[in-house]
Amino acid sequence: MPLSGEAIRLMNYIDDVSVTLRRVLAAVPTLTAEDRARVAEHLQQAKPNAEDVATALNSAK
Secondary structure (H helix, E strand, O other): OOOOHHHHHHHHHHHHHHHHHHHHHHHHHHOOHHHHHHHHHHHHHOOOOHHHHHHHHHHOO
16 A cells, blocks of 8 residues: 555655754764753753654554
8 A cells, every 4th residue: 555645744754854863963073062961951852752753653553
């Protein structure tokens, strides 16, 4: 069965997030230790996060 347009759109969003995370990883070496700590804290506190989305997708079975 082919994917719906909505599923394809959501997968494209995930690809966009991956690109953004690669950009963040590329910038990490340029940050000071203090900046890395603050960015890491911000990432950890971000809601929803990838784990929240994966949980929602797996629980909707």
